[in-house]
Amino acid sequence: MASKKIILRFGKDISDKPIIFHLARDYNLVFNIIKANVNPNKEGTVVMELTGEKYDEGLDFLKSQGVRVQPLAEEVFRNRVKCTSCGACTTICPTGALYLERPSMEVMFDSDNCVLCQICLKVCPVKAMEVRF
Amino acid sequence: MAIEKTYAEINEKIRSGEVVVLTAEEVISLVEEKGISEAARQVDVVTTGTFSPMCSSGVFLNFGHTKPRIRMQKVWLNGVPAYSGIAAVDAYLGATELPEDDPCNSNYPGEFRYGGGHVIQDLLARKPVKLEAASYGTDCYPRKELETYITLDDINEAMLFNPRNAYQNYNCAVNLSSKTIHTYMGLLKPNLGNAHYCSAGQLSPLLNDPYFLTIGLGTRIFLGGGVGYVAWNGTQHFPCIQKDAEGNIFGPAGGTLTVLGDLKQMKPNWLVGTSFLGYGATLTVGIGVPIPILNEEVMRCVSVTDRDLYAPIVDYSEAYGQRIPGNLGYVSYAELKTGKIAVNGKEVPAAPLSSYPKAREIAGLLKDWIQKGDFFLAEPARMLPSYKDEIVAKTLEIKGI
Numbered sequence: 001m002a003s004k005k006i007i008l009r010f011g012k013d014i015s016d017k018p019i020i021f022h023l024a025r026d027y028n029l030v031f032n033i034i035k036a037n038v039n040p041n042k043e044g045t046v047v048m049e050l051t052g053e054k055y056d057e058g059l060d061f062l063k064s065q066g067v068r069v070q071p072l073a074e075e076v077f078r079n080r081v082k083c084t085s086c087g088a089c090t091t092i093c094p095t096g097a098l099y100l101e102r103p104s105m106e107v108m109f110d111s112d113n114c115v116l117c118q119i120c121l122k123v124c125p126v127k128a129m130e131v132r133f
Numbered sequence: 134m135a136i137e138k139t140y141a142e143i144n145e146k147i148r149s150g151e152v153v154v155l156t157a158e159e160v161i162s163l164v165e166e167k168g169i170s171e172a173a174r175q176v177d178v179v180t181t182g183t184f185s186p187m188c189s190s191g192v193f194l195n196f197g198h199t200k201p202r203i204r205m206q207k208v209w210l211n212g213v214p215a216y217s218g219i220a221a222v223d224a225y226l227g228a229t230e231l232p233e234d235d236p237c238n239s240n241y242p243g244e245f246r247y248g249g250g251h252v253i254q255d256l257l258a259r260k261p262v263k264l265e266a267a268s269y270g271t272d273c274y275p276r277k278e279l280e281t282y283i284t285l286d287d288i289n290e291a292m293l294f295n296p297r298n299a300y301q302n303y304n305c306a307v308n309l310s311s312k313t314i315h316t317y318m319g320l321l322k323p324n325l326g327n328a329h330y331c332s333a334g335q336l337s338p339l340l341n342d343p344y345f346l347t348i349g350l351g352t353r354i355f356l357g358g359g360v361g362y363v364a365w366n367g368t369q370h371f372p373c374i375q376k377d378a379e380g381n382i383f384g385p386a387g388g389t390l391t392v393l394g395d396l397k398q399m400k401p402n403w404l405v406g407t408s409f410l411g412y413g414a415t416l417t418v419g420i421g422v423p424i425p426i427l428n429e430e431v432m433r434c435v436s437v438t439d440r441d442l443y444a445p446i447v448d449y450s451e452a453y454g455q456r457i458p459g460n461l462g463y464v465s466y467a468e469l470k471t472g473k474i475a476v477n478g479k480e481v482p483a484a485p486l487s488s489y490p491k492a493r494e495i496a497g498l499l500k501d502w503i504q505k506g507d508f509f510l511a512e513p514a515r516m517l518p519s520y521k522d523e524i525v526a527k528t529l530e531i532k533g534i
């Protein structure tokens with residue numbers, strides 16, 4: 001039976017809907033939430049392990065509800081040599097794992113707060129954020 | 134007694150090792166403690182720095198002649214086209230140029246992972262770069278095509294020539310619409326989800342010389358980790374003093390510089406290929422300008438702090454693109470640096486696109502060079518237009534003949 005780690009990203013409009021409840025009841029999927037975070041803008045990120053016969057149907061259901069689903073990377077890390085501490089990622093990272101330290105204005109990366117959403121990989125202008133699958 | 138120093142006197146102090154240099158950040162506390170006059174007496178040079186994406190950048194290259202010769206009509210470097218409508222083996226590679234097969238924004242938002250700026254960084258990293266050229270062939274230049282590899286050391290000249298760098302000040306960008314937008318100011322979240330600004334504020338070169346009292350044609354500068362020069366004012370050089378509708382003053386804005394220098398002595402960590410999701414490729418450029426403390430007026434200018442400098446807040450979902458005049462107010466760099474600003478009564482998270490730590494590092498490096506006697510000040514051959522010249526921006530009208 002397929003058991004996969006995935007990342008779900010919820011917009012503000014759907015973060016209060018009982019989507020995961022439906023996943024369990026309607027698709028008979030077993031899940032194990034590894035990390036969950038709702039940021040101040042009410043955007044949610046959930047990292048979970050999902051197992052069950054109707055895995056693919058369950059995923060289709062999530063997507064139909066407007067949840068963005070992506071496979072879980074093993075690790076997101078910062079290439080310190082490449083990072084220029086520009087700051088461009090700091091209002092984009094949904095959990096504050098990438099943040100500006102004040103007053104030095106150095107950008108810090110706290111991997112404990114990282115939910116592996118990988119948005120920083122796209123927005124970092126110098127491609128200093130990297131991923132290992 | 135009024136303090137007056139000349140470039141020659143300051144250079145003599147650099148030669149003798151007596152020169153006193155502070156960064157534009159360090160000088161603030163000295164002025165707060167000792168006052169303008171005493172600070173002007175003590176300090177000879179104040180160094181500034183900025184490290185930001187600067188799109189109007191590029192490099193003139195001369196590749197040397199092949200046997201038989203070619204008059205290059207089209208040129209590509211690692212697949213990125215360079216302009217070769219100049220002499221036979223000269224070309225200009227622009228920082229924002231993209232490979233011809235780049236999908237651009239056809240699968241929006243495009244990633245723009247490689248462009249002219251990245252080629253410049255690869256050249257600086259001494260990586261081999263693929264050179265392709267095509268031509269129509271002439272009696273004196275018979276070759277019609279070539280494909281080879283070059284490195285920065287193989288070619289004759291490589292002159293970084295950036296027609297518009299070191300913007301004096303910049304907008305603070307926000308998004309009033311209900312959808313995410315991708316801009317040269319980064320990803321802007323809907324409904325005022327975030328704000329991006331792009332200036333080193335109190336460390337920024339042209340904010341420390343708001344009236345262009347010292348920076349002029351021929352000023353020697355830190356450019357891309359090496360030495361460069363101010364060649365002219367930049368394109369779109371419209372220096373002004375910002376005012377709101379009530380006539381309140383919000384500090385300087387609008388000045389720009391054209392800078393140049395020998396690329397071969399620059400460093401890949403100070404000229405960095407850069408990609409903006411959904412927008413394009415560019416080059417992040419490190420610039421540091423030394424400001425000679427010729428008199429108290431110059432010292433007054435360099436003692437400016439983030440509390441005195443303001444960015445206009447501009448909506449990039451509509452007002453910017455549609456060129457709707459006005460803005461959503463002004464915000465000081467001190468407020469921006471707290472990471473939270475108020476726009477239309479809403480608290481908005483703010484972040485820079487311009488690296489303040491790198492700006493500080495540049496100002497520090499330039500200070501070191503001057504203290505060690507490795508870098509002398511150049512007196513401008515001509516000053517640049519200032520706000521007093523009241524240059525008005527022209528716009529482009531769409532019209533038939």
Ligand code: SF4
Nearest residue numbers: 093114115117118120
């Ligand atoms: S992947 Fe990047 S953007 Fe996402 S939480 Fe981790 S650091 Fe933040």
Ligand code: SF4
Nearest residue numbers: 083084086087089124
């Ligand atoms: S956007 Fe990239 S370079 Fe800039 S601070 Fe974040 S990780 Fe570093």
